[in-house]
Amino acid sequence: MTNKQLRTGKDGYIRIVVGQSPYKSADKRYNQEDYLFTRPAFIVSDKKAENIQDLKTMAIVLGMIFGKEKAKEYIINYKSIGAAKLVNDLTRNGVYLANIEDDKEKIQDLVACGNKKVKLLLLGSDAINAVKNFPKKGNVEIYEFPHPSPKNLPAFFKVFIPDGLFEIRDYSSSDSIKKGFTIQ
Numbered sequence: 001m002t003n004k005q006l007r008t009g010k011d012g013y014i015r016i017v018v019g020q021s022p023y024k025s026a027d028k029r030y031n032q033e034d035y036l037f038t039r040p041a042f043i044v045s046d047k048k049a050e051n052i053q054d055l056k057t058m059a060i061v062l063g064m065i066f067g068k069e070k071a072k073e074y075i076i077n078y079k080s081i082g083a084a085k086l087v088n089d090l091t092r093n094g095v096y097l098a099n100i101e102d103d104k105e106k107i108q109d110l111v112a113c114g115n116k117k118v119k120l121l122l123l124g125s126d127a128i129n130a131v132k133n134f135p136k137k138g139n140v141e142i143y144e145f146p147h148p149s150p151k152n153l154p155a156f157f158k159v160f161i162p163d164g165l166f167e168i169r170d171y172s173s174s175d176s177i178k179k180g181f182t183i184q
Contacts, residue, residue, distance in 0.1 A: 028044055
């Protein structure tokens, strides 16, 4: 797929969710021919979709993209839908998934071209730190958020996680720690 073939969402923007690096396990990674980037980041291979617990990170990212209810539909039906259909649905909506480790130059080229309206959602320090040094034009909006690792499901991801699928740990708030624990 070339830059000219990029699809946009209804608002005219191309959305790119940028993670840090591909899944370590080759079994878990999903690869798709003719995808704009090396592989669709955060998408779990069909063969690793048997255990819903392996879909936590993907569920958070889908919640950020589509909202909790639509993300829940995708997660619950993932075994029957499959990775290819999900990626095609994302692409049809102008959403692309990349990892900074694999596709830094391609992301930089898209940001620098200036002729496409782009929204970047940078997930994790590696993506955030890499992109902050890119030359940017006025066509780019950047959003930054912690990486949605399944080992890290604190309450600030709760707004994106489909209800009832995963246990979410509620931590004390910064304000409650400052008020009740910190020596005054």
